């Protein structure tokens with residue numbers, strides 16, 4: 001599944017179409033259309049097998065556009081946020097890439113998307129490969145302008161993207177609730193506002209591990225899946 005916002009929006013040319021009042025809603029409408037056409041979940045979501053610890057691997061994204069060495073820590077914090085919230089039946093342990101059930105990679109965007117999850121089968125166990133796009137600048141528009149002056153907004157977006165895709169890896173589907181990390185942008189709403197809501201809770205990057213970004217709905221869903 002792809003949780004993406006298209007940036008293929010450069011075909012607008014007439015003067016009236018260049019006005020911000022027209023352009024911004026058009027960008028959002030096109031993005032949401034693309035999301036609804038290719039971003040819906042289409043199977044592959046299922047709980048991870050917790051009869052033994054769930055192994056994970058977080059790749060080094062050195063060389064990927066926009067990647068920072070500290071991004072691995074954001075991914076780990078996202079993993080730990082789910083770990084703290086889920087019932088004790090779910091335990092993550094690090095492992096080599098070749099055997100890890102959950103594998104998180106950093107990738108260059110092809111469609112301006114934030115992230116993607118692909119189901120994996122590892123020695124007969126269901127797993128997931130996640131692709132996170134750390135080059136937030138490539139999103140363009142308001143987000144690109146804002147992160148130039150607000151490093152914590154960029155960190156918030158990368159963290160929340162990891163959190164969202166890890167939610168899919170754990171078997172959670174999209175929701176229609178704007179409060180949820182599993183909210184699907186295709187249902188509408190202000191995407192910048194969505195990220196800002198989390199950003200506003202941070203005074204420094206070190207706050208991220210204590211501000212999970214999970215809503216009551218997310219917590220309810222993860223507990224329902226992994227409570228035996």
Ligand SMILES: [Zn+2]
Nearest residue numbers: 002003164174
């Ligand atoms: Zn998604």
